[in-house]
Amino acid sequence: MEKITLETKNVSIEFPGVKALSDINFKISTGVIHALMGANGAGKSTLMKVLAGANPTYTGEVLYNGSPVELRHPVDAKKLGIQIVYQEVDMALAPNLTVAENVMFNDIVMNMKGKLLMNYTRIRREAREVLKQLNVDIDVRRICSSLSLAQKQMVLIARAIQNECNFLILDEPTAPLSDSETDELFRVVRHLRETHNMAIIFITHRIHEVLRICDSYTVMRGGMIVDTTPITQETTSKEIVDKMLGRSFEENFPKEICEIGEKAFVVENLTEKEGKVKNINMYVRKGEIVGLAGLVGGGKTELCKTLFGAYKTSSGKISYNGKELKIKIPADAVKNRIALVPEERRKEGVLVAETVNFNLAAASLNRFCKLSFVSEIATAKNAKHFVDELQIATPSIRQKVAFLSGGNQQKVAVGKWLAADSDVYIFDEPTKGVDVGAKQEIFRLINQIAKDGNCVIYATCENSELLSITDRMYVMFDGRITAELETKNTNETEIMRYSTGEVQEAFA
Amino acid sequence: MTTSKKSAGKILVNWAAVLVLVLSVIVFTMIKGGAFFSTTNLINILRSMSTVTIFALAATVSMAPDGFDMAAGTLGTFCAYVFASFFLWFGMPLWLCIILTIIFAMVMYLLTMFLILVCKVPDMLATCALQFVHQGLGLAYTGGSAVSAGMTAASWAKIFKGDDLSPASGWTPSTQAIGKDPWIIIIMVICVAICYILLERTKYGRYLYAMGGNKTAAKLSGINVKKMRFMAGMFAALFIAIGGIVVCSRNSAAQINGSDSYLMSSLAAVFIGRSIGGREKYNAIGTAIGALLISVLENGMTMCGVVYYILPAVKGAVLCLALVAAYATSKED
Structure with a gap:
């Protein structure tokens, strides 16, 4: 022919x-x-x-x-x-x-x-x-x-x-x-x-x-x-x-050494109702940054949302410090001091039509209320504190988040959980669509969170990021965890092999 | 230069409603002079806007978290039946009638919330269906007629009243006063204040606005979106009950379909109020200004001899303009 x-x-x-x-x-x-x-x-x-x-x-x-x-x-x-x-x-x-x-x-x-x-x-x-x-x-x-x-x-x-x-x-x-x-x-x-x-x-x-x-x-x-x-x-x-x-893209981000404590956040046999993630077993120690590796569609986002109660579970157990957490909806997760910085920043992470002030208080309004009445003074103080601490570039705390750059929006999305003083932080592709400078700052921020003795879960498909910032990682493929790797003993090739499902049976 | 033109245009759109309000006051004053621009007429206008405003506040709290209620008018009518029957048929004291009517509205609203939150029917469709339910059940309750002084009670009332169905009491001055100034205006102002404080000053208001802006983001911030929607519904029920009572008192009777026609006017007020000052949010003060604008137009035109049956077209035109202002400038197409 x-x-x-x-x-x-x-x-x-x-x-x-x-x-x-x-x-x-x-x-x-x-x-x-x-x-x-x-x-x-x-x-x-x-x-x-x-x-x-x-x-x-x-x-x-x-x-x-x-x-x-x-x-x-x-x-x-x-x-x-x-x-x-x-x-x-x-x-x-x-x-x-x-x-x-x-x-x-x-x-x-x-x-x-x-x-x-x-x-x-x-x-x-x-x-x-x-x-x-x-x-x-x-x-x-x-x-x-x-x-x-x-x-x-x-x-x-x-x-x-x-x-x-x-x-x-x-x-x-x-x-x-x-x-x-x-x-x-x-x-x-x-x-x-x-x-x-x-x-x-x-x-x-x-x-x-x-x-x-x-x-x-x-x-x-x-x-x-x-x-x-x-x-x-x-x-x-x-x-x-x-x-x-190819040649590995060195992010050149020096990982700060944090003191790693005992096992705190433990997930056992977690399965999502529609099977988006299956049979997840993982744990995070205090002060530890645990990566979730895998390609797009591997189930990282789904796992993050399941942990946060945004997807329903059919079986499994989540516990913190040995105490089982009942998480049915995201509000339960927040009550149990779990924070999620979601992947779709503009759609899910921040309220773009609202001000920086509003957003930074959104996850922890109770702390700024007297008898359910919001104290504007308290929220403004909170907003100013985090704008300074996270170096959020905004003309004022009254600026609508829609007008901030991607990196600054992400800082707002993170800042809202810092204000809520969570114990477990889940980051889903936090560096997506932010420039290199902002990326460094977000890394520093995440490191600081871990240093303060919190549990951090960091999901991304950028393997170089995982290698530079995490202590340990789980590789996902097809909604399952296919491998658990120590960051210092692994490399991009190994992660890629597990994420493409090429070595599937190794971790059963 | 284009940006300054654009921003000037935006300011114009944002304050269009207020501008129209001021202009219409000036025009009507020029035509009618003191007859329009007087304290007596101002009170007339405030009185006539009260009912619309109260129903519009119900719509405002429903719409703040991106909800909707098409059945507010019919539920208001039903509330009026209940209020009038408790007072006239059973001779209950006024305060008890008011409290029971509010409770009744909330109980009826549980059905709305059940359809929306548990059965996940879209707000608009669920409340459209409930219009019929309210109308039918309401008339079944009254025995198919309006409830007014001197009329006998519906036959089911025998269970409570025995065989004597004659009314237990007539309207009293205090019941009548609810529908007259100054009380009707005071009630309206209190309702606006409640709605304002709820939406602007409490954390619940923030949650509701967050939901209205982006439900997913609100949910992922840990806001219990179902609970908040339910709470908004209960406040809507409160305003609907008050609206029904006020309309009933103003008419000295719970007329058939007495409040139904307030629905569309109230929605118009809410949409007009949304864009005032560039808030882009359904808010209490904006809603009140919207209702005021509608009332001023109605009042002035009636005074100028415009026949009453054309007025709905004017209201419709104002609503259209408000909607154009709200949506024509949005970026999506």
Whole structure:
């Protein structure tokens, strides 16, 4: 069959302050399954969005069969047969419509000009044919919200190939799937390569899957392509991990030595109700910073929220100093002096529409009240104290938090818990989206919290951060803890191997 | 320059309601002179805004934590039935009637809270459904008619009164006084003060506003969001009960659907009040100013000979403008 090629030449993308992609030269031709790998923030999704026409601000050029094309709109990409299935399947599906309608969605939207009535018989027939091409058995009359995640993905793949499709991009398709569902997906992907002569680009973190199914792979790091090679019998996972890590980025943050006390915060057999995290056993000693490692989707955020009562537990026990804590809702966690600095700062961590003053008192208002009446003097004093201590850059304590920089917002989110004088601090990606200077300050702050004899849990997918700030860490994969590592005896390669699920059985 | 223009525009939007209020006072004074701009008429206006304000305060406390109540009017009507029947049919003392009516409103509000907090029905839909429940149960309670002086009690009252269903008492001067100035105005001012203190001065007010700004963040700050929503509901019930009693007293009867029509006016007042001074929050003082604006417009237009049946359109137009001011400037589209 004739091969179509798609090639990027010196494609770059700059976001304010960051170069997300720099001079990418990437080439793929039909008839292969190609893996795109890299740590979080390497630029994989950004590059694929360029190909899908969802990143119209790129510079450089894209060649389709050797001739330059402009991909400035998703429709441009679709016309060339480039289809993408995003990781968040629910964003792309209309859950209240049937499978048939969802598979034929583009057809319904694009090809109904001048027509008024829906021809459901035709839509169902064509949808059935597409699903048959995939060799998938889903009743086209079913409502999409009743499908499993794997089936939803199939519906989206069916939608993608229902249009002309030469290049199919799958953004982390296997992350939420079980083993058997993954096998089924692989079967479909192979089938598409053989019978439809498609190129399938897989964005994934799971190295063993890459070795199983892909013909070649590209590794990206820091917005650049490190290497593109075919996969042979000799390819090892170690070689891929090494390429993903490259030279280690030293944060150069000196870890201050804190005195580590006895076991204080203990979690036994904790399982979340919907199985987002399973069978968690962990402990934190006083003065200790314990890391939660793992890739996006590994279950770190879910574990943090479960510990804090934001997700319901089905079994398990959480205790502090030997006393069992009953945590059903976040309010219980706060009562038991547990603090969570959540990942989505603007959505969950601070109240952006309120002032610095308001936010810094939000978690501990009782301390500033007399008979339920808030003392403005007391909250202002509290706010001033923490603005000084944390060096929050704000014109006044009356400033709305929305107008602060990311790093300063994060300091407010931390400060609110310092005001509440908690015992256990859980940080979920606290350095996400803050600049290097602010990062250092947040590290110093966390160190200070540990030094004061509190328990600290630090979840992040930045392994270099874990290596520089934690004492010990748990690595998560697929909602489970797969390893417990002493920071001084480990390295990025080892963490990466556990987080990609490559060594799963080691810690059972 | 554009930024200064923008900020000038923003200030204009923020104070638009107050500006309209002042302008309408000036215009009506120019047309009607002393007849409009006088103490007597001011009292008229304050009296007529009282009921709207009290219902609007109920809406304010519901909406501060991002809730809603479409059934405030119908519950107010039901409260009026209960109040009038306790007083007229059973001859209970006034203070007892008031307390029992407030308790009744809170008990009825448990149903609202059950639907919203336990069954997780969205506020708007739950309270829309409850409108019918209130209307139906209310009329079942009165035996299908209004409750006014001199009328016999509903037949179920036999259980308590024996076979004699004739009224136990008529309206007394003190009951009548609730609906007249100065008491109606004093009651309104007290209600505004309660709502103001709750929302602006206590920690509960902060919790409610935090929830209104971002429920997830509020929850993750350790605020018990369900408990707080419940508390807001109980305050709403309090204001609804008072509103029902005031309307009943003003009409000297618990009329069928007596308070239903206050719902929309009260929502208008709340939305107008939201943007005053750039607060962008549902607040007691803003709500009162909103209610005042509506009353001034109604009063002035009536005085200028505008036919009464057009007035709802004016109210609607003011509400539309307030909503445009609140939403047209928001960044999302």
